[in-house]
Amino acid sequence: MEAIMIYMPAVLAIIGLVYMWVKRSWVMKQDAGDGKMKDISSHIYEGALAFLKAEYKLLTLFVIGASIALAAIAYFVPTTHYLIIVAFIFGAFFSALAGNMGMKIATQTNVRTTQAARTSLPKALNISFGGGTVMGLGVAGLAVLGLTGFFILFFHYFMGGEWTNTEQMTVVLETLAGFSLGAESIALFARVGGGIYTKAADVGADLVGKVEAGIPEDDPRNPATIADNVGDNVGDVAGMGADLFGSYVATVLAAMVLGNYIIKDMGGDITAEGFGGIGPILLPMAIAGAGIIISIIGTLLVRISSNDAKEAEVQKALNIGNWVSILLVAIASYFLVTWMLPSESITMGFFVGGQEGFEMRSISSLNVFYASLVGIIVGGVISAVTEYYTGLGKKPVLAIVQNSSTGAATNIIAGLSTGMISTFFSILLFAVAIWASYAFAGFYGVALAASAMMATTAMQLAIDAFGPIADNAGGIAEMSELPSEVRERTDILDSVGNTTAATGKGFAIASAALTSLALFAAYVTFTGIDGINIFKAPVLAMLFVGGMVPVVISALAMSSVGKAAMQMVREVRRQFKDIPGIMEGTGKPEYDKCVAISTEAALREMLLPGVITIGFPILIAFLPMIFGYENVLIAEMLGGYMAGVTVSGVLWAIFQNNAGGAWDNAKKSFEAGVMINGEMTYKGSDAHKAAVTGDTVGDPFKDTSGPSMNILIKLTCLIGLVIAPILGGHTEGDIPNLDETAVISTAQSSDDIISKEVKMEKKTDADFVTAYVTVVRSDNGEEVVESFEFEGTEAEVREKVGEIK
Amino acid sequence: MEAIMIYMPAVLAIIGLVYMWVKRSWVMKQDAGDGKMKDISSHIYEGALAFLKAEYKLLTLFVIGASIALAAIAYFVPTTHYLIIVAFIFGAFFSALAGNMGMKIATQTNVRTTQAARTSLPKALNISFGGGTVMGLGVAGLAVLGLTGFFILFFHYFMGGEWTNTEQMTVVLETLAGFSLGAESIALFARVGGGIYTKAADVGADLVGKVEAGIPEDDPRNPATIADNVGDNVGDVAGMGADLFGSYVATVLAAMVLGNYIIKDMGGDITAEGFGGIGPILLPMAIAGAGIIISIIGTLLVRISSNDAKEAEVQKALNIGNWVSILLVAIASYFLVTWMLPSESITMGFFVGGQEGFEMRSISSLNVFYASLVGIIVGGVISAVTEYYTGLGKKPVLAIVQNSSTGAATNIIAGLSTGMISTFFSILLFAVAIWASYAFAGFYGVALAASAMMATTAMQLAIDAFGPIADNAGGIAEMSELPSEVRERTDILDSVGNTTAATGKGFAIASAALTSLALFAAYVTFTGIDGINIFKAPVLAMLFVGGMVPVVISALAMSSVGKAAMQMVREVRRQFKDIPGIMEGTGKPEYDKCVAISTEAALREMLLPGVITIGFPILIAFLPMIFGYENVLIAEMLGGYMAGVTVSGVLWAIFQNNAGGAWDNAKKSFEAGVMINGEMTYKGSDAHKAAVTGDTVGDPFKDTSGPSMNILIKLTCLIGLVIAPILGGHTEGDIPNLDETAVISTAQSSDDIISKEVKMEKKTDADFVTAYVTVVRSDNGEEVVESFEFEGTEAEVREKVGEIK
Numbered sequence A, B: 001m002e003a004i005m006i007y008m009p010a011v012l013a014i015i016g017l018v019y020m021w022v023k024r025s026w027v028m029k030q031d032a033g034d035g036k037m038k039d040i041s042s043h044i045y046e047g048a049l050a051f052l053k054a055e056y057k058l059l060t061l062f063v064i065g066a067s068i069a070l071a072a073i074a075y076f077v078p079t080t081h082y083l084i085i086v087a088f089i090f091g092a093f094f095s096a097l098a099g100n101m102g103m104k105i106a107t108q109t110n111v112r113t114t115q116a117a118r119t120s121l122p123k124a125l126n127i128s129f130g131g132g133t134v135m136g137l138g139v140a141g142l143a144v145l146g147l148t149g150f151f152i153l154f155f156h157y158f159m160g161g162e163w164t165n166t167e168q169m170t171v172v173l174e175t176l177a178g179f180s181l182g183a184e185s186i187a188l189f190a191r192v193g194g195g196i197y198t199k200a201a202d203v204g205a206d207l208v209g210k211v212e213a214g215i216p217e218d219d220p221r222n223p224a225t226i227a228d229n230v231g232d233n234v235g236d237v238a239g240m241g242a243d244l245f246g247s248y249v250a251t252v253l254a255a256m257v258l259g260n261y262i263i264k265d266m267g268g269d270i271t272a273e274g275f276g277g278i279g280p281i282l283l284p285m286a287i288a289g290a291g292i293i294i295s296i297i298g299t300l301l302v303r304i305s306s307n308d309a310k311e312a313e314v315q316k317a318l319n320i321g322n323w324v325s326i327l328l329v330a331i332a333s334y335f336l337v338t339w340m341l342p343s344e345s346i347t348m349g350f351f352v353g354g355q356e357g358f359e360m361r362s363i364s365s366l367n368v369f370y371a372s373l374v375g376i377i378v379g380g381v382i383s384a385v386t387e388y389y390t391g392l393g394k395k396p397v398l399a400i401v402q403n404s405s406t407g408a409a410t411n412i413i414a415g416l417s418t419g420m421i422s423t424f425f426s427i428l429l430f431a432v433a434i435w436a437s438y439a440f441a442g443f444y445g446v447a448l449a450a451s452a453m454m455a456t457t458a459m460q461l462a463i464d465a466f467g468p469i470a471d472n473a474g475g476i477a478e479m480s481e482l483p484s485e486v487r488e489r490t491d492i493l494d495s496v497g498n499t500t501a502a503t504g505k506g507f508a509i510a511s512a513a514l515t516s517l518a519l520f521a522a523y524v525t526f527t528g529i530d531g532i533n534i535f536k537a538p539v540l541a542m543l544f545v546g547g548m549v550p551v552v553i554s555a556l557a558m559s560s561v562g563k564a565a566m567q568m569v570r571e572v573r574r575q576f577k578d579i580p581g582i583m584e585g586t587g588k589p590e591y592d593k594c595v596a597i598s599t600e601a602a603l604r605e606m607l608l609p610g611v612i613t614i615g616f617p618i619l620i621a622f623l624p625m626i627f628g629y630e631n632v633l634i635a636e637m638l639g640g641y642m643a644g645v646t647v648s649g650v651l652w653a654i655f656q657n658n659a660g661g662a663w664d665n666a667k668k669s670f671e672a673g674v675m676i677n678g679e680m681t682y683k684g685s686d687a688h689k690a691a692v693t694g695d696t697v698g699d700p701f702k703d704t705s706g707p708s709m710n711i712l713i714k715l716t717c718l719i720g721l722v723i724a725p726i727l728g729g730h731t732e733g734d735i736p737n738l739d740e741t742a743v744i745s746t747a748q749s750s751d752d753i754i755s756k757e758v759k760m761e762k763k764t765d766a767d768f769v770t771a772y773v774t775v776v777r778s779d780n781g782e783e784v785v786e787s788f789e790f791e792g793t794e795a796e797v798r799e800k801v802g803e804i805k
Helices: A008-029 A035-076 A083-117 A121-159 A166-213 A225-265 A279-300 A311-340 A365-390 A395-406 A408-421 A423-454 A457-479 A484-527 A537-578 A591-605 A607-626 A631-672 A686-727 A794-803 B008-029 B035-076 B083-117 B121-159 B166-213 B225-265 B279-300 B311-340 B365-390 B395-406 B408-421 B423-454 B457-479 B484-527 B537-578 B591-605 B607-626 B631-672 B686-727 B794-803
Strands: A346-353 A357-363 A674-676 A679-681 A744-746 A753-762 A769-779 A782-792 B346-353 B357-363 B674-676 B679-681 B744-746 B753-762 B769-779 B782-792
Touching: A008 A083, A008 A121, A008 A279, A035 A083, A035 A166, A035 A225, A035 A457, A035 A591, A035 A686, A083 A121, A083 A166, A083 A225, A083 A457, A083 A484, A121 A166, A121 A225, A121 A279, A121 A311, A121 A457, A121 A484, A166 A225, A166 A537, A166 A591, A166 A607, A166 A686, A166 B408, A225 A279, A225 A346, A225 A423, A225 A457, A225 A484, A225 A591, A225 A686, A279 A311, A279 A423, A279 A457, A311 A365, A311 A423, A311 A457, A311 A484, A346 A365, A346 A423, A357 A365, A357 A423, A365 A395, A365 A408, A365 A423, A365 A484, A365 A631, A395 A408, A395 A631, A395 A674, A395 A686, A395 B537, A408 A423, A408 A631, A408 A686, A408 B166, A408 B408, A408 B537, A408 B686, A423 A484, A423 A631, A423 B537, A457 A484, A484 A631, A484 A686, A537 A591, A537 A607, A537 A631, A537 A686, A537 B395, A537 B408, A537 B423, A537 B631, A591 A607, A607 A631, A607 A686, A631 A674, A631 A686, A631 B537, A631 B631, A686 B408, B008 B083, B008 B121, B008 B279, B035 B083, B035 B166, B035 B225, B035 B457, B035 B591, B035 B686, B083 B121, B083 B166, B083 B225, B083 B457, B083 B484, B121 B166, B121 B225, B121 B279, B121 B311, B121 B457, B121 B484, B166 B225, B166 B537, B166 B591, B166 B607, B166 B686, B225 B279, B225 B346, B225 B423, B225 B457, B225 B484, B225 B591, B225 B686, B279 B311, B279 B423, B279 B457, B311 B365, B311 B423, B311 B457, B311 B484, B346 B365, B346 B423, B357 B365, B357 B423, B365 B395, B365 B408, B365 B423, B365 B484, B365 B631, B395 B408, B395 B631, B395 B674, B395 B686, B408 B423, B408 B631, B408 B686, B423 B484, B423 B631, B457 B484, B484 B631, B484 B686, B537 B591, B537 B607, B537 B631, B537 B686, B591 B607, B607 B631, B607 B686, B631 B674, B631 B686
Parallel strands: none
Antiparallel strands: A346 A357, A674 A679, A744 A753, A753 A769, A769 A782, B346 B357, B674 B679, B744 B753, B753 B769, B769 B782
């Protein structure tokens, strides 16, 4: 049993994918309606595919370019293997494939949901949530399959499928990082591009349609309406899917990297402990695999029985599925942790800084379970916090509604301050999470907290993707001029979908934040630096630069939406003027022109944020090299940058998402009517108009710039991790800097050397340095340990250490 | 000459204050107009004084409370002396006095400016700028006099007016920190309270007056108009004055603290080098003193000759004065630096982290001059960057104007993204400044860069305070129904004042940022910790918390303005309804009721931000103590918090100030007319209305929450500095933690011990520790050095070290 655990997660992923396929066939067999409905649905389907096709064309170029860059790294850095390129390409491909599958099912489920809503609300929920389930399992299944598949492959290729030592496992995991990098790169463009697409269409359609022409949302006479509906899928389905795909893979990878260091801390070999001696590395994969099956169970619980159900019942059905799967993950984590981790007490390095670097402490496997519980709890609480600040009928949204009565300005001020104040609990929660999960089980605990939280990704995505499907279904009902009870039923689903969209964003932020922390920890451990000391002026400077980048990326995303929306406005105005009979419904709007505008704008505008996101960490790593900075300092500078991006990025993500969500629901509050200064106020009032203004500002906040932050922080830390070997102490023959006395391992520098540990020391009051070197050599399969001690000037000692071959 | 240099800055400050008094008498002698003008002016004067009186009453309670807290610190921490309370009270008093004087002169200059503008623009400029000069010299003079005066006092009290050793000077400077803390505490309430006051009145007056009733700005029929004009003085004069007073004092103090460590790095005694051996400590004070005289010269250059002058000429006159004084400061710095610093090469500790902590390097005094040049350049460039992003006719403002044509939403999006994108160059500039000034002369260089930049504070404040005076003058002209050419003349001054207000805010941010960095450096040096390592989980958690606090403070400030403005709106509406003949000008509005609303709101709403600002650092320092955390770790956690607050606070300050400034000028652009889509568009158009909405959002951004950030980051770092001795390694008999091998000095633990240096070492592979102790003992005036070496278990060694008496 223990021996095959390495294959188990991949098998579970395949089971998930098979179930997905079955579910997909069931959805596709449902009635897709008739005539106009089919027509509109196929417009959306084709628009969405057209965008994906154009996007993938561009991304192919990017993947080729990035592959060349990776080849250069592999050429110069001995521990980076060429296989990283293969992993990168597959990571990108799997992520794109998952996005493509999700988009296809979502755009085909929408019309089937509309058709079902003609007769039955439970059936409409079944179908729309079924589409979401397909999406969720597709993403999670491919993520786990890809990651575990490549791990098995590299584990066999580099280590012959058996544990040898930490250094070789490091090579395996460094190569595997390519898969994660590929996935996250696609996520960058999917999130930013998708976000720009959807909001350019949405804002553009609203500004001319609703505001100028006075026609309702989703009116078929509005030429931008198809682009708007395509946008829901491009942004909320494909973008969110790629985001969580990336988080899922990166989190598990970071936990594996840190698991490898646990094995090292325990003496470098725990093969006697079962699981081929790689239990701490397998554990995060096992939790991920279990999460897929648990998510399937969760989705089965989402159902309602009454055709007269209201939002509350639908929400309850989703909540039951969600909470049961979270609970099951907690239980599964308990058994997996206690089963898979070394039975004896676990020795783990806790960072204390200073001369010692890491202090060895002994913890029980139960501690690791507690750490994973922290992650699960954070996932739940952050959703609750998000719901409080953005939910209909809650105090913050009601306050925004009240502030709408004195005009758009006070509405905007109230929305902005709601977004700002919402950072308070969220950030305190993260701070406690870092603290607690670290206190329980070191940085492995932080990474495992993230992994446990992400285990329900499939379920989370099913809930997330259900929203835009229901939204589209409503749009199709409106555009096809179906009876009003159909729209009423889809509106119930849509309204629930809006709430889940907001909480889903909270989950995505939390996952991105924890993932980044885990990657950050893996980075510091990889480079072997003595922590990141912000009292060094260059490191502090980079902390500032890192803090600035999320703000600038947000600005670029916002103004991109503004620009593209203006283009859309001009096109819609032109069509209203030039196409005869368009307003009477006799002239046919040119939907494809609006789709083309959104597509082109998204592709054009996502480039600069992409360049900044990828370019800055690379610049920070290589520019100081040219000026002769020491690698150790550069590694700290890059670390400072990563910390700055993460702290500021998380803040801006929370701020923008919650402000946007709160504005959205403040506007929606007017649909049912709200009490302002003792008077019931409805749609069409001045206060409602002010609320619409707030919502329009909030749109790019919550759907473009806000979500971009997730990718920015993860990708920044991932790029750091890939660059780490270049800056790190464990490249061939490298000697740690004099400032650093921590023990650092080097990879083999000749065939029979397994590891070389160098510790250098310089007394403050002396001119000479002392180096203590421990070399582990393989002598016909047996390990031989040799020790050396050198004393002399720095140059002398460095030469002697280098001579050990 | 050298011996009296310690008194020179105080003398220069007194000269500045005498000149101020002369200038004040001249202004007061000017014609204060007649009848209605006088009446309105005295309303403003009384409203302003009423606010100050109420504020000071509240602050007296605060000062008493804080004094008790300081007494507790002084009781428990041996190196903190009771005199810190005296310094604190005087710091608070001087800051309040400066604010009071500034407000008085500003509210009396306004009507004299109006009267002068009836005949002559050059005279109106002379008077309004004269009022600004009084304000500027009052603030700068009191700041320098207070700081240098208390330094002389403490230097004589603790050291007998002669250099003894670094430890005793540390006690002097720690006590002096009380002065800075007092000043900054007053600044907190003046900035936050003033900001809330001014915008509650402004937004409230606009919402009912301009938008609902359709009467122009400053119309005497609007009951909130006096409150609005009072607000200009409370926020822009008193608030800005207290802000810069605090920066000025804190910067010079931080440079003095770091100067003390230079003396230590050079062997602890440089009395042979002249200036009583305290040249590096006197230098920042000397530059500040010289800055006062230079500022007087600068103000003399501000004049125009033609009565037909336009904005450009007025702006040019101000620019000449400003640039000449900046240039003179650079020249003066060169001579002072090369004269006052040790003639031989200066030994200075550069932080490298790791085992060594600080690496000694030798630099020339020219390096220190270069560092101060960096500060001067940053001050100039940041103003230019601010002007670009907020200036009339510049690309960003024009873009916002264009985006106003599609409504308030796109205007808001454009303004927000302008504010965000403006962080790019500003932050890069700060990053380069940190890097460069540190590379030139270590953290002393960073502090001196800040000091040099702040040297022109008097001139900067003169330019800043001139704005609200001109604004008020225009208001009085309008309310007194003077002929339109009077208003035209004051409008020219007002328009220039708006530009200088924006650039002044840039200067205030830059000064706050550099001040915080200098304080941050002083903090780390004070505590003697091994830097701040954010790879320690609790430190990283505090970095997150620190990043969050500025966002939450901004939210509180924003929503306070919202709440108070709503109250104001209700009161104005009530008066419009209840007072017969008010709209016809026959009924007299109850101005005092609106003044009371603003006053009460400001005092009430400034409490929570104040509590958070002061409470968080104290909580972070003391809460972990209760849980038994080690002091060294707590010091790092507090340092992480300070870094988080600074990075995030600077970002949010720039974002909010520039967004607000840009919105303001986008709205103003419509006054002269703007070209949108080929059509000239003016005031009253839909686009203008959208721009007004943006401006209303921007008002609290740029005048309340944005400026609050300056105080938040400075005060956070100052509180850290005051707490530092509690956490630091240099309290009596304390032994550095085992992780820390840096050499740490202790204050004397018995009468004849001058210093005790302990270095403890623990080999990673050994159970015992080694302590090397160097004691300098005073034996009848002669210094005797004793050395000890102990080896044993940690407890044994600690006991033996403690026994040395």
